[in-house]
Amino acid sequence: xxxxxxxxxxxxxxxxxxxxxxxxxxxxxxxxxxxxxxxxxxxxxxxxxxxxxxxxxxxxxxxxxxxxxxxxxxxxxxxxxxxxxxxxxxxxxxxxxxxxxxxxxxxxxxxxxxxxxxxxxxxxxxxxxxxxxxxxxxxxxxxxxxxxxxxxxxxxxxxxxxxxxxxxxxxxxxxxxxxxxxxxxxxxxxxxxxxxxxxxxxxxxxxxxxxxxxxxxxxxxxxxxxxxxxxxxxxxxxxxxxxxxxxxxxxxxxxxxxxxxxxxxxxxxxxxxxxxxxxxxxxxxxx
Amino acid sequence: xxxxxxxxxxxxxxxxxxxxxxxxxxxxxxxxxxxxxxxxxxxxxxxxxxxxxxxxxxxxxxxxxxxxxxxxxxxxxxxxxxxxxxxxxxxxxxxxxxxxxxxxxxxxxxxxxxxxxxxxxxxxxxxxxxxxxxxxxxxxxxxxxxxxxxxxxxxxxxxxxxxxxxxxxxxxxxxxxxxxxxxxxxxxxxxxxxxxxxxxxxxxxxxxxxxxxxxxxxxxxxxxxxxxxxxxxxxxxxxxxxxxxxxxxxxxxxxxxxxxxxxxxxxxxxxxxxxxxxxxxxxxxx
Numbered sequence: 001x002x003x004x005x006x007x008x009x010x011x012x013x014x015x016x017x018x019x020x021x022x023x024x025x026x027x028x029x030x031x032x033x034x035x036x037x038x039x040x041x042x043x044x045x046x047x048x049x050x051x052x053x054x055x056x057x058x059x060x061x062x063x064x065x066x067x068x069x070x071x072x073x074x075x076x077x078x079x080x081x082x083x084x085x086x087x088x089x090x091x092x093x094x095x096x097x098x099x100x101x102x103x104x105x106x107x108x109x110x111x112x113x114x115x116x117x118x119x120x121x122x123x124x125x126x127x128x129x130x131x132x133x134x135x136x137x138x139x140x141x142x143x144x145x146x147x148x149x150x151x152x153x154x155x156x157x158x159x160x161x162x163x164x165x166x167x168x169x170x171x172x173x174x175x176x177x178x179x180x181x182x183x184x185x186x187x188x189x190x191x192x193x194x195x196x197x198x199x200x201x202x203x204x205x206x207x208x209x210x211x212x213x214x215x216x217x218x219x220x221x222x223x224x225x226x227x228x229x230x231x232x233x234x235x236x237x238x239x240x241x242x243x244x245x246x247x248x249x250x251x252x253x254x255x256x257x258x259x260x261x262x263x264x265x266x267x268x269x270x271x272x273x274x275x276x277x278x279x280x281x282x283x284x285x286x287x
Numbered sequence: 288x289x290x291x292x293x294x295x296x297x298x299x300x301x302x303x304x305x306x307x308x309x310x311x312x313x314x315x316x317x318x319x320x321x322x323x324x325x326x327x328x329x330x331x332x333x334x335x336x337x338x339x340x341x342x343x344x345x346x347x348x349x350x351x352x353x354x355x356x357x358x359x360x361x362x363x364x365x366x367x368x369x370x371x372x373x374x375x376x377x378x379x380x381x382x383x384x385x386x387x388x389x390x391x392x393x394x395x396x397x398x399x400x401x402x403x404x405x406x407x408x409x410x411x412x413x414x415x416x417x418x419x420x421x422x423x424x425x426x427x428x429x430x431x432x433x434x435x436x437x438x439x440x441x442x443x444x445x446x447x448x449x450x451x452x453x454x455x456x457x458x459x460x461x462x463x464x465x466x467x468x469x470x471x472x473x474x475x476x477x478x479x480x481x482x483x484x485x486x487x488x489x490x491x492x493x494x495x496x497x498x499x500x501x502x503x504x505x506x507x508x509x510x511x512x513x514x515x516x517x518x519x520x521x522x523x524x525x526x527x528x529x530x531x532x533x534x535x536x537x538x539x540x541x542x543x544x545x546x547x548x549x550x551x552x553x554x555x556x557x558x559x560x561x562x563x564x565x566x567x568x569x570x571x572x573x
Contacts, residue, residue, distance in 0.1 A: 019382065020466055022475035027378040034371050035393050038443055042408035043396065045418065049411055088317050095314040099307060107315065109558050113322050116497075116550035118504025119402075120524040121543040124531045125329045128540075135328055136320075163321060221401025224506035224524070228531070241403040245511060253411055260404045267399045271392065 043264065049257035058258055066235050067243060067259070074240035075266075077151065078219030081158035082212045089166025089215075090208060096167070097174040111168070114161050119224025126157055127229040151237050153229035161225050162215030169211035173204055206281030210274050217270045221263060329547055332540035344530075344538035345545070352518045353526035353542070359434070360522065361502045364441045368498050372449025373491075377483075379450075380457035381465075391454075397446045405443045406511025409436055432514030437522065440508040445498045452494030453487055460486055489567075493560040500553045504546050 053061070061067065096108050114122065130137040130147035137148055147153045177200065185195050223241040231237040240263065247256035334341055344350060375394060379387060397405060411417050413430035423430060430436045464486070468478040484491075506524040513520045521529060523542055530539035 019462055020469055021381050021462055024378055024382050027374040030371065030374040031378055031390070038446060039393060039396055042412060046408045046411055091310065092314045092317060095311050099311055101311050107318050109554055110318060110322050112554050112557065113550065116500055116553045118506060118524050118546045118550065120506040120527045121546050124527060124539055124543060125325045128332060128536070129325055129328045135324065160321060217399060223401060223403050241401045241507065244403050244407060248407060248410060248511060251416060253414070253416055256407055257411060260407050263401055263404060271399060
């Protein structure tokens, strides 16, 4: 899960183009066959189905108020959750890498929980926890703050599922930073702020942006953990994936395929963005 | 000891001890509120009616049937995707060929798209009004709203897990040992069993467990193709939803607790695998 869109590190000891190893043909054949049958043809069919609508009708369907509201809600809240997770994730990664304190390893292991916990389990747990009779919802109720069954609830769920992405992309970069550079900056008279902006931030920013982009992509498509805590009121708290499900239940296959294709295009755009970030960072740091 | 407790791991620069303690407390508070409290709440809800209520919920006929269905789907999907992951990582990690980067992107696609899309694509093909729907119906074959559809949707979302775990590992290890074995007269399969497999066994174990955890816990994709027929096409996560919507909170959280236990066990194994990996690389570089 931690792997989603992130590029595979191409750490190879040697890059020979000719190798004596056997099995290239059969393994590539199996790989291509499975991916074609299970992934490429079904997704291609979906895009084809959407394309059958034509541009004019597609635009008409996408700008219906209910759909437009779902787009704004899904993308807006995913962006907000990714931003908050960026700040919180950076803080947590910093603390986990730089300081030693009792329970550090336990907390570090726990960070992956949202990756491993089934979304429906997270969904009912958060919905009940933040409901008026739940442990947290009960504390907030006297102040008139409702979380479950509101847009704030969707935000909380997206915060939960997106938490590990920033931490896990920033952690290795922080661990690789050479402490000596900071110490040199310190001995040369740099203060806390210049050390952060000139020494620590530059290599950290690409990793932070990548983690936030991953959390954003996950948030846009997230379904299971959100639908329990969202009110699912059309136009107000109805997320985009839920609109797709509703379209399918109405046997509007083309409409569902159209929305899904737009989401697929968004996934590709985010993937491209992440690759650009890593290229930019490689060029800057020559690694 | 106590004096060093909140110190930086190596030498401290910049931030004062007070700031350090404040940062640690802030991070710990966020993780406590975000992760520990929900887990504790889940356990409390599951056992709200005591042990008898807990076990009674799990042995109710529909719930027991959902557990069997989830195990059945995993029994199809996990071995198949393990074989796929081994094949994919072998050709991608050990060879260089045109289109390799594109192949990696395609392997990533299933976890980059919304789970709802993973279900939708199979409804478009096999559904009542899908491309193959009418042909299948006339032959009495059901894919959507039946077990084959659940298996397909689960297979789609779990395609990347084993491959994703093995590719970086096999790239890092290179091909020197395999080439050595081949030069010494081993066959291709012998080389794989005796050289490659022992080298990747921990990564493989974790990849298989991740694949299994996702296969058993998938919700969005199976929800779209399931049809929600109680006692027939309900997997454990779908049963959690159904029980929760029936206001049967104890039963919903009891089933959820089994899935949460699976998740926690997967995380424990992840730590063990990382520990083994570090130890082995330490031995190799010593």
